[in-house]
Amino acid sequence: MKLIIGNKNYSSWSLRGWLACKQSGLAFEEITVPLYGEDWDETKKQDEDLAPSSGKVPILWDADCVVWDSLAIIDFLADRVGRDRFWPKAEDARAMARSMVAEMHSSYLALRRQLPMNVRRRIEGVEPSGETRADIVRILTLWAEARARFGKGGPFLFGAFGAADIIYAPVVSRFITYGVPVPGFAVAYMQAVWEHDWMKAWVAAAEAEEWTIEKFEAPQAA
Numbered sequence: 001m002k003l004i005i006g007n008k009n010y011s012s013w014s015l016r017g018w019l020a021c022k023q024s025g026l027a028f029e030e031i032t033v034p035l036y037g038e039d040w041d042e043t044k045k046q047d048e049d050l051a052p053s054s055g056k057v058p059i060l061w062d063a064d065c066v067v068w069d070s071l072a073i074i075d076f077l078a079d080r081v082g083r084d085r086f087w088p089k090a091e092d093a094r095a096m097a098r099s100m101v102a103e104m105h106s107s108y109l110a111l112r113r114q115l116p117m118n119v120r121r122r123i124e125g126v127e128p129s130g131e132t133r134a135d136i137v138r139i140l141t142l143w144a145e146a147r148a149r150f151g152k153g154g155p156f157l158f159g160a161f162g163a164a165d166i167i168y169a170p171v172v173s174r175f176i177t178y179g180v181p182v183p184g185f186a187v188a189y190m191q192a193v194w195e196h197d198w199m200k201a202w203v204a205a206a207e208a209e210e211w212t213i214e215k216f217e218a219p220q221a222a
Helices: 012-024 040-046 070-081 091-106 109-114 130-150 163-177 184-194 197-208
Strands: 002-005 029-032 059-062 065-068
Touching (some): 012 070, 065 070, 109 130
Antiparallel strands (some): 002 059, 059 065
């Protein structure tokens, strides 16, 4: 398999696709393309590997199969290795996990816009807008319910690391970058995600990158 991702410091969806590949246990080649560089528009047009997704990352190639969009990559890999590697076994837990993943995939636009992912930075004094604050509260509420109902088997949302943690990992990064205050249970959960070996590897690689995308170097206007 071959996974094409963007800059590790900024690309939240690339992080999700990469974690999904790691979770699958399958071997894959990793190719990083610098997003929004001087030649980015031409790269999108000329790179045959990026063509199926119109330049969006991540994009996963598995022989003749091509999958883009992080949620589609999770589903594709779960078909390959078994859904229990990604989703809780119990039906009620799996139902909530799938709903949480779908909600993250389609929602929280205010949070995404105002607090872009920037793994390297620590920015103090950011005042979230009302819409961003509502997104934060909703996410923390979901985290609390998942941990209370289904988190007894480990430190992650549904006990063991899985698809829900993969999808919410960039939120953990955002909360850390902008110093978003969270209750104690969320601190413990975020620490478990941040200290996961795969996250440590991603963060180290992000810190070693030489690229800087100025528009993502500061919080955006609310």
